[in-house]
Amino acid sequence: LAKTTQPISMDSYEGQEVNITCSHNNIATNDYITWYQQFPSQGPRFIIQGYKTKVTNEVASLFIPADRKSSTLSLPRVSLSDTAVYYCLVGDAPGSSNTGKLIFGQGTTLQVKP
Amino acid sequence: DGGITQSPKYLFRKEGQNVTLSCEQNLNHDAMYWYRQDPGQGLRLIYYSQIVNDFQKGDIAEGYSVSREKKESFPLTVTSAQKNPTAFYLCASHARNYGYTFGSGTRLTVV
Numbered sequence: 001l002a003k004t005t006q007p008i009s010m011d012s013y014e015g016q017e018v019n020i021t022c023s024h025n026n027i028a029t030n031d032y033i034t035w036y037q038q039f040p041s042q043g044p045r046f047i048i049q050g051y052k053t054k055v056t057n058e059v060a061s062l063f064i065p066a067d068r069k070s071s072t073l074s075l076p077r078v079s080l081s082d083t084a085v086y087y088c089l090v091g092d093a094p095g096s097s098n099t100g101k102l103i104f105g106q107g108t109t110l111q112v113k114p
Numbered sequence: 115d116g117g118i119t120q121s122p123k124y125l126f127r128k129e130g131q132n133v134t135l136s137c138e139q140n141l142n143h144d145a146m147y148w149y150r151q152d153p154g155q156g157l158r159l160i161y162y163s164q165i166v167n168d169f170q171k172g173d174i175a176e177g178y179s180v181s182r183e184k185k186e187s188f189p190l191t192v193t194s195a196q197k198n199p200t201a202f203y204l205c206a207s208h209a210r211n212y213g214y215t216f217g218s219g220t221r222l223t224v225v
Contacts, residue, residue: 034213043118043204043216044157087156102206102214104149104156 004088009109018075020108022088025069033071036087044087083112120205120217126225135190135220137205145208146188150201163188200224
């Protein structure tokens with residue numbers, strides 16, 4: 001499974017757009033990029049998943065350049081409730097056979113201030 | 115609603131005791147996982163099981179044991195051999211075309 005690198009922490013203010021970038025230089029051809037959100041004392045929650053270009057859902061957007069060696073999670077107009085840890089993972093391809101495990105790094109701790 | 119149920123939410127263990135953490139899912143997922151999380155850290159894989167009656171060690175299996183007698187259940191036992199068991203434990207399941215679903219966790223404290 002490809003290793004990922006993210007900033008340890010980020011600060012933002014309510015109403016701002018937040019962009020969190022993840023590097024995954026060794027991503028494989030069949031790998032997808034998935035982002036999870038974790039609040040304190042809770043399990044991680046799926047946010048968004050993509051393979052290339054741009055994916056958007058009701059919560060976030062995911063931007064993936066053509067070389068796929070990085071990706072950017074974009075959270076529009078964050079609120080205090082978006083304060084959480086955000087994890088970038090590579091390898092969970094939908095429809096694939098079970099790969100056996102997820103590799104979590106330290107994630108990015110986002111602190112949203114009033 | 116389908117999901118993963120972990121119990122108890124909080125658990126206290128005396129040194130030298132074995133304790134078992136429960137994980138039950140009604141999602142009909144084949145694969146299940148146990149992760150450990152320490153303060154300020156990411157999740158580390160303890161054990162995982164892809165089918166009933168089969169499981170594999172993860173990165174930090176020493177001092178832990180599991181069983182997978184039923185598809186719905188994947189209990190984790192923290193044995194006395196685990197020297198630093200105080201942590202937040204997360205159970206997850208996975209199915210093709212569905213992704214990973216996590217439980218709400220069990221916080222284990224050694225007293």
